Amino acid sequence: MLNFYSLYSGSSGNSLLVKTENTNILIDAGVSSKKIESALTTLNVEPSSLDGILITHEHTDHVQGLGTFAKKFDIPVFVNKKTLNAMPKQKEKISEKNINIFTIEEKFEINDLKIKPFAIPHDAANPCGFSIIKDNKKISIATDIRTHVKWYTKKFRRK
Ligand SMILES: [Zn+2]
Structure with a gap:
């Protein structure tokens, strides 16, 4: 099983849950810690059971609740170095042992997920998306590319 749930999406905040039999991970934490907690509870996922939070980029609508949530539930955070350094307010809330730095060129594993x-x-x-692979199933998550396109559309209309 490799399932994927959109907890929140849009300009007011983004957070996705990826779930297998053994592993629960979040992609982004762009709403308040309380909101993430309540969305997970609705899906019968205990917040403290999360195996990690992956971060795509540092914009507020992707990291708003990150520091508070990771601290409260003691969750490992997976982020690239430039992105981490671009969000000092979140960074200071996350305990050092929970910070896992990846580079965009390298694969890594969380339990049964590649x-x-x-x-x-x-x-x-240093924005990134993620391909998440379990056995022969794969999902790819790339957020905010649409926002980018919208921005160009708006500019064009104004002329
Ligand atoms: Zn963004």
Whole structure:
């Protein structure tokens, strides 16, 4: 089983849950810690059972609740270095032992999941998406590329 739930999406905040039999991970934490907690509870996922939070980029609508949530439930955070350094307010809340730095060129694993980051075009420090692979199933998550396109559309209309 490799399932994927959108907890929140859109400009007011983004957070996704990826779930297998043994592993629960979040991609982004862009709403308040309380909101993430309540969405997980609705799906019968104990917040403290999360195996990690992967971060795509540092914009507020992707990390708003990150520091508070990771601290409260003691969850490992997976982030690339430039992105981490671009969000000092979140960084200072996360305990050092929970910070896991990845590079976009390298695959890594969380339990039964293989994670393959890839670069995405977005106006952030070092934005990435993730391919998440379990056995022969794969999901790819790339957020905010649409926002980028919208921005160009708006600009065009104004002319
Ligand atoms: Zn963004």
